[in-house]
Amino acid sequence: xxxxxxxxxxxxxxxxxxxxxxxxxxxxEGSYLFDEGGRRLLDLSASWxxxxxxxxxxxxxLAVDRALSNQAGASHLSGANLPAVELAERLxxxxxxxxxxxxxxxxxxxxxxETVARAVIAATGRPRIIAFKGAYxxxxxxxxxxxxxxxxxxxxxxxxxxxxPYPNAYRDGGPEQASARALAHLDELFxxxxxxxxxxxxxxxxxxxxxxxxxxxxxxxRSVETLCHRYGILVVSDEVKVGLGRSGRLHxxxxxxxxxxxxxxxxxLGGGLPxxxxxxxxxxxxxxxxxxxxxxxxxxxxxxxxxxxLDTIERQDLATHAARVGHHLTTLLxxxxxxxxxxxDIRGRGLAVGVELVGDAKAPARRETAKVVYRAFELGLxxxxxxxxxxxxxxxPSLLLSAEEAATAIEILDRALADVEAGRVADNVVAxxxxx
Ligand code: PMP
Numbered sequence: 001x002x003x004x005x006x007x008x009x010x011x012x013x014x015x016x017x018x019x020x021x022x023x024x025x026x027x028x029e030g031s032y033l034f035d036e037g038g039r040r041l042l043d044l045s046a047s048w049x050x051x052x053x054x055x056x057x058x059x060x061x062l063a064v065d066r067a068l069s070n071q072a073g074a075s076h077l078s079g080a081n082l083p084a085v086e087l088a089e090r091l092x093x094x095x096x097x098x099x100x101x102x103x104x105x106x107x108x109x110x111x112x113x114e115t116v117a118r119a120v121i122a123a124t125g126r127p128r129i130i131a132f133k134g135a136y137x138x139x140x141x142x143x144x145x146x147x148x149x150x151x152x153x154x155x156x157x158x159x160x161x162x163x164x165p166y167p168n169a170y171r172d173g174g175p176e177q178a179s180a181r182a183l184a185h186l187d188e189l190f191x192x193x194x195x196x197x198x199x200x201x202x203x204x205x206x207x208x209x210x211x212x213x214x215x216x217x218x219x220x221x222r223s224v225e226t227l228c229h230r231y232g233i234l235v236v237s238d239e240v241k242v243g244l245g246r247s248g249r250l251h252x253x254x255x256x257x258x259x260x261x262x263x264x265x266x267x268x269l270g271g272g273l274p275x276x277x278x279x280x281x282x283x284x285x286x287x288x289x290x291x292x293x294x295x296x297x298x299x300x301x302x303x304x305x306x307x308x309x310l311d312t313i314e315r316q317d318l319a320t321h322a323a324r325v326g327h328h329l330t331t332l333l334x335x336x337x338x339x340x341x342x343x344x345d346i347r348g349r350g351l352a353v354g355v356e357l358v359g360d361a362k363a364p365a366r367r368e369t370a371k372v373v374y375r376a377f378e379l380g381l382x383x384x385x386x387x388x389x390x391x392x393x394x395x396x397p398s399l400l401l402s403a404e405e406a407a408t409a410i411e412i413l414d415r416a417l418a419d420v421e422a423g424r425v426a427d428n429v430v431a432x433x434x435x436x
Pocket of ligand 1: 048107108109110111113136137138139205209210238239240241242266267
């Protein structure tokens, strides 16, 4: 019989999933995935952070089941309903006051960011948006138009978009220098080609995740916020990947010491179900330009799952848990560093961790990174890579990851790194898997 992976490759567009290795799963529980052969794989990605409570969490299952069985018919899937209203109330109660206006519900990080981009331009009457080089805000035309990730090269950008450098302490001579350089660049822009009074919003990722899990220098975003306030520019925090507990705080922007005007949630919000939210001032979120009537927006099934996720994060204080286990994970990684020349930098906050793999003079070890990911998969560990040079291992596991699971993951990674460093993984094994 043909295997599931072969059936997948013959039917699904090779552009609808990133394929790092021949994986097609049949199930999952907690921090583990199962494949067709019954193999258990420790999942250090949790589907890029979407499975925030791990796979098949009982609270999410119960919420979905209740929502499905309580609704009278399919028509209830569309329009205002109890879980959607409760979710909106809940989100408004956890954001800073300046953002606590209205909640726009969508299906993905992409549609929420895209809607915000349209609405801020229309509501302020300012034509420009600033975002970062390396930023990934989504995969729809509008969200790609405010992104700066090289994987999307060739996609036309929004006319009014200006991309600025994200400060990278590892590559730009340490945090102070990286921060000073990026701020000087902004000053130059505002003094010349980009009049600040024409800028509607500044989109930021509190950790630049798909760009390489880059943690910004302390105080950098405070300076950005000061500039934005001076010129009346709205600050948008894209919390899609690292928000809602993952960073060790409820909101990742809390680490930056700022209070954004608009906050975008996605991925982990639904615990695996498709739901996103943009929360911001009523004048923006109620603006006609935020119009985007998609038939099952805010449906009770996904909204119920999101409520269960938020409940669980709060009740079990998963932000603190993520901080604790994340610290354990990075400590183990630091121990591993001395015995692996490939490991250049380890960075992150809570359970959003990146490991940059390099060769001589910090040259991005792109091919080796693909091999490590492939070899780890063979050894029973799922993790992917990110970064503008595709050389950063990304760890965004379940927020419920245990210290023991973290230790097991690092043991496997240790072996995978050793195998690649010793040349035991052939070049051709990664040739058929594109990654990005
Ligand atoms: N924003 C950020 C910060 C992301 O990491 C991503 C996805 N990697 C998105 C937006 C897009 O979210 P989605 O894939 O749900 O559309």
